[in-house]
Amino acid sequence: MKDELRELYNSVQEKASDKWSLYIDIYSKEFKSYKDKNISLCEIGIQNGGSLDIWSKYFNNIHKILGCDINPLCGDLKFDNKNIKVIVNDANKNSTKKEIEDFFDKGIDIFIDDGSHISSDIIKSFLLYFEMINEGGLYIAEDLHCSYWKEFEGGISDPDSSINFFKTLADIINHEHWGIAKSKNELLNHYTERYSIHIKDEILEKIHSIKFYNSVCIIEKKKTEKNILGPRIICQGKELAASLSKVNMTSIPYDQNDNFWSSFSEPLGVEYINKTEQLVRNEKLLDETRKEILLLKSKNEILEKEISIIKNTGLFKLKILIDNFWKKNEK
Incomplete structure (x- = not known):
């Protein structure tokens, strides 16, 4: 042909x-x-x-x-x-x-x-x-x-x-x-x-x-x-291996509302991309938070040193004043 x-x-x-x-x-x-x-x-x-x-x-x-x-x-x-x-x-x-x-x-x-x-x-x-x-x-x-x-x-x-x-x-x-x-x-x-x-x-x-x-x-x-599946067509004859008398004549789907694989709102590849992008954003946010924490720690250490200096300086001055007081009284 x-x-x-x-x-x-x-x-x-x-x-x-x-x-x-x-x-x-x-x-x-x-x-x-x-x-x-x-x-x-x-x-x-x-x-x-x-x-x-x-x-x-x-x-x-x-x-x-x-x-x-x-x-x-x-x-x-x-x-x-x-x-x-x-x-x-x-x-x-x-x-x-x-x-x-x-x-x-x-x-x-x-x-x-x-x-x-x-x-x-x-x-x-x-x-x-x-x-x-x-x-x-x-x-x-x-x-x-x-x-x-x-x-x-x-x-x-x-x-x-x-x-x-x-x-x-x-x-x-x-x-x-x-x-x-x-x-x-x-x-x-x-x-x-x-x-x-x-x-x-x-x-x-x-x-x-x-x-x-x-x-x-x-x-x-x-x-x-x-385009629909339509009714089940049964050819009548001997049922030697399986009974067809109680089968559903129409297709009834199982409820899949609790099926994890039926829960995605978008194609799986898109869901993966969205989750990956969200993960990258979260990691970036976490990294920025870590940097802020380190900066705050650094500032806190500086403040603690300054407070320590102030305290030490104040005590030293107080000691001098006390010493001078007793010296005057002894005379």
């Missing part, structure tokens, strides 16, 4: 484009069910615009394609397909989001973030644009290998890296099993407050699945009712 997407990338196109080899394999599989549908696609980070041309050829009934890039030279790109539009601006600016919303009057089916690869940009883009994805659509973040590098605001244990943000979203999917009174968006408070972008619970509850590939994360969006 031929791989049409790889054939397009292996052929000479009018405009250059590059994707890592694995990405082409991933997209050939993930985009298969969308190939003949009337879809809209948005891509952040388009370089020479070659990928937009390829998408217009790969999808048979593409409705609209929009590419967004901060490079001013992208404004000179021309396309034969009139359904392709390019915006030259920062995708995470509100004015750009509004322009993209206006262009996709019926929402977005496939969103590809191939922009700066900086963690803060990737997280902000998801918080801004996931609500625009149609039910049944895909949100894709590329080149997440950058999230392991400090040059892109990352690190393997950095709670603010893009890959760790997407790992947090995996907990959102399992919200009904948390066993604590905490909303989905509360779990993301650290990020939404950091970037001043609010995302509603009713949007987060439409996350159906999160797939991690090497350097790629794909988030599928579906109707809320498609």
Whole structure:
């Protein structure tokens, strides 16, 4: 069976484009069910615009394609397909989001973030644009290998890296099993407050699945009712090893309010950073207090010496006065 997407990338196109080899394999599989549908696609980070041309050829009934890039030279790109539009601006600016919303009057089916690869940009883009994805659509973040590098605001244990943000979203999917009174968006408070972008619970509850590939994360969006665990389905038959007659037909979570590991208000990495910073502040305060105590001790020693001198000087003068008194009386 031929791989049409790889054939397009292996052929000479009018405009250059590059994707890592694995990405082409991933997209050939993930985009298969969308190939003949009337879809809209948005891509952040388009370089020479070659990928937009390829998408217009790969999808048979593409409705609209929009590419967004901060490079001013992208404004000179021309396309034969009139359904392709390019915006030259920062995708995470509100004015750009509004322009993209206006262009996709019926929402977005496939969103590809191939922009700066900086963690803060990737997280902000998801918080801004996931609500625009149609039910049944895909949100894709590329080149997440950058999230392991400090040059892109990352690190393997950095709670603010893009890959760790997407790992947090995996907990959102399992919200009904948390066993604590905490909303989905509360779990993301650290990020939404950091970037001043609010995302509603009713949007987060439409996350159906999160797939991690090497350097790629794909988030599928579906109707809320498609994302709950649902009732237990029992295939009737002989129960030779375990009785199923008294099992719960719905999932009931254990109460986790007294679970230490469920008590954190922020991601564990953030809690660690906050506690470490607090510890540093406390140690600094303790050090300053020690210095103040030493200074007070030093001042106290000086005062004690001065008092001693005064006392000794006074006694000496008193002795002289007494001696002089007796000498006068003896005469």
